[in-house]
Amino acid sequence: MxxxxxxxxxxxxxxxxxxxxxxxxxxxxxxxxxxxxxxxxxxxxxxxxxxxxxxxxxxxxxxxxxxxxxxxxxxxxxxxxxxxxxxxxxxxxxxxxxxxxxxxxxxxxxxxxxxxxxxxxxxxxxxxxxxxxxxxxxxxxxxxxxxxxxxxxxxxxxxxxxxxxxxxxxxxxxxxxxxxxxxxxxxxxxxxxxxxxxxxxxxxxxxxAWLRPVENHVLAVPPDMARALPTRLQELLGYNIYPPFIGYVDGRHPRKLLAVNAADAP
Ligand SMILES: O=C(O)CCC(=O)C(=O)O
Structure with a gap:
């Protein structure tokens, strides 16, 4: 410029x-x-x-x-x-x-x-x-x-x-x-x-930019890995919503993303 x-x-x-x-x-x-x-x-x-x-x-x-x-x-x-x-x-x-x-x-x-x-x-x-x-x-x-x-x-x-x-x-x-x-x-x-x-x-x-956790857990522990974890641990890693909707993915609760993919998995 x-x-x-x-x-x-x-x-x-x-x-x-x-x-x-x-x-x-x-x-x-x-x-x-x-x-x-x-x-x-x-x-x-x-x-x-x-x-x-x-x-x-x-x-x-x-x-x-x-x-x-x-x-x-x-x-x-x-x-x-x-x-x-x-x-x-x-x-x-x-x-x-x-x-x-x-x-x-x-x-x-x-x-x-x-x-x-x-x-x-x-x-x-x-x-x-x-x-x-x-x-x-x-x-x-x-x-x-x-x-x-x-x-x-x-x-x-x-x-x-x-x-x-x-x-x-x-x-x-x-x-x-x-x-x-x-x-x-x-x-x-x-x-x-x-x-x-x-x-x-x-x-x-x-x-x-500071409105976020220090580590970017959803990249460090991506959905394929997170799917096998206990629900509470998934939530603690950020696969969760702070009401009413902070943390959504594509407008949906991230748990649904994990569940949908789990259903598709062999
Ligand atoms: O659609 C608009 O004009 C504003 C929408 C809005 O404020 C919102 O969804 O938070």
Whole structure:
């Protein structure tokens, strides 16, 4: 990258940081190309054809979610490593890793997702240092009608407050090729889809790199070896979930992965 490009990236990172500080979210227009959007849509279309709808109100009963994205397509690599996104993550989180990437296809008739801050999965009293940053990549125009992400602007500063039916939310309407960055502490949720077409976006959720065990046991003791171990030891090695879902693999309890493979084994 030449110096001019570096300067442009730094300027955009500065703008995003200012908006994150004041509102808890920011948009980056024209962050990727139309071809990159199209390539992601193409790959996800095949996968979504075989993806069931959500299992509860949070996943959305008319919404399909694709997990384990980076095992299924290379079309999203460019989004995961986007220089402006990484510049923002460097400043907000310092060291980080992808935590909960998912493609979200909100189907026609879906109701609004309950508002939530994504970092509430970690049992820490607010305020606390930022632990999570999300980037929503709309793969088509997000509108108020089709379920644009709703954000409670400024709620990253809340401590014990909770939104109710009277809380004003901003529907982040934006064209494809935009990136919507929001802090893990900000209250938000997917919108209701009142149209007859699904709304497709990819949300890449990054978390502080220290939110993990010291040894990477699931690589050191991979599934083929773990399958033979006592259940409690499997759990202690990380083949387990911290409620509601920290530790899932491809959206499922890791125990199911061990069990499914065990059934297939000779
Ligand atoms: O689909 C969206 O716009 C947001 C989804 C979301 O916030 C979530 O699933 O945690």
């Amino acid at each position: 030449d110096d001019t490009v570096d300067d442009t990236v730094d300027d955009t990172v500065d703008e995003v940081m200012a908006a994150l500080e004041s509102d808890g979210y920011a948009t980056i227009p024209d962050a990727i190309t139309a071809e990159q959007v199209e390539s992601a849509r193409r790959d996800l279309a095949d996968i979504l054809d075989h993806t069931p709808s959500g299992r509860d109100d949070f996943e959305g009963r008319n919404t399909r979610r694709v997990y384990a994205l980076f095992a299924k397509t290379r079309a999203l690599d460019v989004m995961a490593t986007h220089p402006v996104v990484l510049g923002v993550l460097d400043r907000v989180l310092g060291d980080y890793q992808l935590s909960a990437p998912a493609a979200i296809s909100i189907g026609p008739g879906e109701v609004a997702q309950p508002l939530h801050p994504d970092d509430a999965i970690y049992p820490m009293p607010r305020p606390h240092q930022e632990l999570v940053v999300n980037v929503m990549w709309p793969l088509e125009e997000f509108t108020e009608a089709n379920g644009a992400t709703r954000i409670v602007a400024g709620s990253h500063r809340w401590t014990d407050e909770r939104p109710d039916d009277t809380t004003p939310t901003t529907m982040v309407e934006m064209p494809a090729r935009t990136a919507l960055v929001y802090l893990g502490s900000v209250w938000h949720g997917g919108g209701a889809n009142h149209t007859d077409r699904a709304r497709l976006g990819v949300v890449l959720h990054y978390a502080s």
